[in-house]
Amino acid sequence: MENIVExxxxxxxxxxxxxxxxxxxxVAIISSIVTLIVIxxxxxxxxxAPNDPFDLVAIDIMDSSLPPAWxxxxxxxxxxxxxxQGRGILSTIMYGARISLFVGFASVIFSxxxxxxxxxxxxxxxxxxxxxxxxxxxxxxxxxxxxxxLLLDGVARGLVPKEMHNDVTIYVLVFAIGISGWxxxxxxVRGSTLVEKNKEYVQAARIIGIRPGTxxxxxxxxxxxxxxxxxxxxxxxxxxxxxxxxxxxxxxVPPTTPSLGTLIRIGNEYLFSGxxxxxxxxxxxxxxxxxxxxxxxxxxxxxxxxKLR
Amino acid sequence: xxxxxxxRLMQSVIVMFTVALIAxxxxxxxxxxxxxMVGQDTSEQERIELRERLGLNDPFLVQFGRFxxxxxQGDFGVSYKYRVPVSGMIAERMPATLELAFVAAILSLVVxxxxxxxxxxxxxxxxxxxxxxxxxxGVSLPxxxxxxxxxxxxxxxxxWLPTFGRxxxxxxxxxxxxxxxxxxxxxxILPSITLALFQLTLIMRLVRAxxxxxxxxxxxxxAKARGLPNRLVNFKHALxxxxxxxxxxxxxxxxxxxxxxxxxxxxxQWPGMGLxxxxxxxxxxxxxxxxxxxxxxFFFVMINMIVDILYYAVDPxxxxxxx
Numbered sequence: 001m002e003n004i005v006e007x008x009x010x011x012x013x014x015x016x017x018x019x020x021x022x023x024x025x026x027v028a029i030i031s032s033i034v035t036l037i038v039i040x041x042x043x044x045x046x047x048x049a050p051n052d053p054f055d056l057v058a059i060d061i062m063d064s065s066l067p068p069a070w071x072x073x074x075x076x077x078x079x080x081x082x083x084x085q086g087r088g089i090l091s092t093i094m095y096g097a098r099i100s101l102f103v104g105f106a107s108v109i110f111s112x113x114x115x116x117x118x119x120x121x122x123x124x125x126x127x128x129x130x131x132x133x134x135x136x137x138x139x140x141x142x143x144x145x146x147x148x149x150l151l152l153d154g155v156a157r158g159l160v161p162k163e164m165h166n167d168v169t170i171y172v173l174v175f176a177i178g179i180s181g182w183x184x185x186x187x188x189v190r191g192s193t194l195v196e197k198n199k200e201y202v203q204a205a206r207i208i209g210i211r212p213g214t215x216x217x218x219x220x221x222x223x224x225x226x227x228x229x230x231x232x233x234x235x236x237x238x239x240x241x242x243x244x245x246x247x248x249x250x251x252x253v254p255p256t257t258p259s260l261g262t263l264i265r266i267g268n269e270y271l272f273s274g275x276x277x278x279x280x281x282x283x284x285x286x287x288x289x290x291x292x293x294x295x296x297x298x299x300x301x302x303x304x305x306x307k308l309r
Numbered sequence: 310x311x312x313x314x315x316x317r318l319m320q321s322v323i324v325m326f327t328v329a330l331i332a333x334x335x336x337x338x339x340x341x342x343x344x345x346m347v348g349q350d351t352s353e354q355e356r357i358e359l360r361e362r363l364g365l366n367d368p369f370l371v372q373f374g375r376f377x378x379x380x381x382q383g384d385f386g387v388s389y390k391y392r393v394p395v396s397g398m399i400a401e402r403m404p405a406t407l408e409l410a411f412v413a414a415i416l417s418l419v420v421x422x423x424x425x426x427x428x429x430x431x432x433x434x435x436x437x438x439x440x441x442x443x444x445x446x447g448v449s450l451p452x453x454x455x456x457x458x459x460x461x462x463x464x465x466x467x468x469w470l471p472t473f474g475r476x477x478x479x480x481x482x483x484x485x486x487x488x489x490x491x492x493x494x495x496x497x498i499l500p501s502i503t504l505a506l507f508q509l510t511l512i513m514r515l516v517r518a519x520x521x522x523x524x525x526x527x528x529x530x531x532a533k534a535r536g537l538p539n540r541l542v543n544f545k546h547a548l549x550x551x552x553x554x555x556x557x558x559x560x561x562x563x564x565x566x567x568x569x570x571x572x573x574x575x576x577x578q579w580p581g582m583g584l585x586x587x588x589x590x591x592x593x594x595x596x597x598x599x600x601x602x603x604x605x606x607f608f609f610v611m612i613n614m615i616v617d618i619l620y621y622a623v624d625p626x627x628x629x630x631x632x
Contacts, residue, residue: 139324142613144565146572147605154590154598155335241451248453249575251590264454268576271461280461283454291449 021303028303031295038289042097049094053087068277081277084270089277092263093285099259100286103173104240108232110178111239115185116228120216122186123193134190137183145180149242152176153251166254173252177242184231192224226304233297237290244286260286317617321610328606332599333376336386337365385600390592395600399582404484405475406581409573410566412497413504418559421509425516429524430543440513447510452569456503456576463499471496473578504573508562515558519551553620560616564609 013019022028041048068081068089080089122133140148153176160168196202197220205215246252247261248268255262260282267279351359360366367375379385385395428437464472476492478485487493523529524547532542571583578584582601589597 139327142324142561142564142609143606144568147565147568150571150587150590151598151602154593157590158335158593158595237449245451245453245572248451249572249587251587264457268457271457272465274465276461276465279457283457287446287450287454290451291446294445294449 018303022299025299025303027295028299031292031299034288034292035296038097038285038292039101041094042101045091045094045098049088049091051088051091053092053095067275080281081275083266083278084275089281092258093260093282096258096260096263096282097285097289099170099253099257100240100243100261100289103170103177103243103253103259104236106174107177107181107239107243108236110174111181111235112185112228112232114178115182116189116221116224118182119186119189120193120220120224123190124197124212124216124220130190133186137186140180141183145238146242146245148180149176149246150249150251152179153246157251166256169252169254170257173243173246176246177239180242181235181239184235185228188227188231189224192227193220196220196223230297230301230304233293233300237293237297240286240290240293260289313621314618317614321614324610325603325606328603329377329380330373332380332602333373335602336376336595336599337372380600380603385603386596388589388594388597390589390594395596398585398597399600399604400483401485402580402582402585404486405579406567406570406574406583408487409497409500409504409579409581410563410570412501413508413566413570414559414563416501416505417509417512417562420505421512422516422555424509425513426520426543426548428513429517429520432521441517444510444513447506450506452503452507452572453576455506456499456573459499459503460576470499472499475580500573500577500579503576504566504570507569508566511562512555512559516551516555519554520547523547523550556619557616560612560619564612567605567608 022032046052080093082088083092118133122130153172156172156176157169160172193216202215202219205219210218243252243259244261244264247259248265250265253259253262255266258266263282264279264286267275267277267282270278365372383396385399387393388395388398391398424440428440431437460472463470471492474496475487476494476496477490478487478493479489487497529542529546532546533539537546567583570579570581571587573579574581574583575587582604585597586601588594589601
């Protein structure tokens with residue numbers, strides 16, 4: 001029994017409009033391959049990175065500031081060159097992408113949980129609760145998300161004792177970026193909930209006495225998830241950029257566990273001495289990742305938009 | 310109209326009130342203000358006296374009232390790190406940020422609108438497609454990377470333009486301007502392009518989308534059928550009708566220019582408010598953060614209000630609905 005359900009689910013995906021639209025869009029295929037490559041090399045960085053940038057024994061100061069392998073003074077061991085401490089740039093990028101992606105995904109999930117719950121409550125309960133939640137959303141929306149993330153980050157840093165900073169900043173970042181992004185989800189989910197709650201299946205569920213929490217979770221939620229996935233994809237790109245920006249500004253991930261943004265910040269100091277590769281390669285990795293995710297989001301939005309079919 | 314204005318004003322007051330409350334809570338509850346103000350060797354007795362003198366033992370509402378009254382008069386207390394009044398520090402750095410944001414706003418409008426119109430009219434030309442692809446990369450390029458690449462190219466490789474600071478400034482009363490010296494203007498080029506680029510792509514894509522929408526409508530088709538010259542149809546009929554959303558977004562973007570200036574200023578070491586703010590975050594210098602927050606919120610609220618009123622002035626339908 002279990003097996004049959006699984007099988008038909010895969011068959012259903014292969015037969016869906018989304019899958020058809022995916023196989024016809026070269027942009028979507030290429031950008032999802034790129035995204036998967038980045039995710040793969042980030043997740044398996046400890047196994048596939050050519051050298052371990054955090055193993056102090058393996059780092060040799062004699063290897064410091066080597067240009068990329070194809071330049072005259074390059075070293076084939078370090079394809080993209082090394083930084084001032086002799087760490088291979090390619091490896092630091094792989095490890096950095098790990099942190100960037102972790103913060104990106106975690107804050108998107110955090111935003112989703114907060115935004116979807118508030119949106120469901122706002123739409124389903126209505127009345128004063130709805131008014132209050134939506135007013136807060138309006139106020140927050142009139143400020144750029146990056147400013148809110150910066151501010152939350154700053155305040156949270158003030159609340160955490162200094163000696164704990166390096167251990168918790170990553171969670172502080174997830175919190176700050178997550179809170180700065182919930183409004184989009186809440187608004188969309190509220191809109192869809194308002195539509196769904198008057199439909200017959202919800203009324204039927206209410207009549208047979210199912211509790212509101214269960215109705216929202218089991219019946220309304222699955223029907224409002226479509227647009228949420230689009231927002232989440234585009235939001236992932238924004239979250240990654242925000243993390244990189246905060247880390248670049250020096251209020252994000254500490255240099256001991258550098259993310260892509262931190263790497264760019266470190267490299268920026270060597271720009272004027274001509275060691276461009278320390279900044280440019282992490283920067284390029286960031287742009288490629290964000291561009292791929294953005295393109296994927298663009299495609300998903302068009303694919304789910306019934307007007308464009 | 311009057312009731313609309315009143316409602317709008319009330320909304321702004323509520324927003325400012327909320328922001329002030331947040332700023333005050335930050336000031337009061339993030340860390341101990343006394344600890345941040347005095348040195349290590351201050352005795353317990355002196356601390357208690359200082360606490361009493363600053364009124365930190367008063368009820369919350371009394372303290373908040375005092376904070377708001379002071380804030381309205383521009384007094385945000387003394388920076389924890391530099392031991393000078395915050396208002397002075399901000400006033401000193403405000404011209405730098407405002408000049409940068411102003412130039413960037415003009416740049417993004419002057420370049421963004423024509424590009425948007427062009428890509429909408431010549432939708433299938435090679436140049437349009439190239440512009441659109443470039444703009445997508447522009448959206449994915451974080452502001453600080455744009456800055457770094459410009460520095461690398463124009464500052465390090467070509468050595469044409471200065472890459473940090475404001476150059477020479479001239480004091481006009483309390484306003485220091487970089488518009489009047491050659492080095493001041495040269496220093497403005499890279500930061501303002503960096504700051505403008507993102508807004509520019511946004512405005513361009515918006516104008517293009519709106520133009521395409523309007524060009525499909527019947528009245529434009531009819532105007533063409535009447536034999537009006539293309540130029541007249543495109544600019545008098547079509548472009549005019551795209552302006553409402555463009556004004557809204559541009560207005561809102563003006564606010565975010567000031568916010569994004571934080572990043573640009575930190576890449577180019579531009580001595581503006583944003584750089585001050587980011588240093589304050591790193592140092593947990595709460596009075597500066599609170600003052601910056603309230604000031605930025607004030608800018609935003611003002612801009613939003615002006616945009617709403619402009620909306621009202623530009624779109625006659627809104628007036629008809631309300632009267």
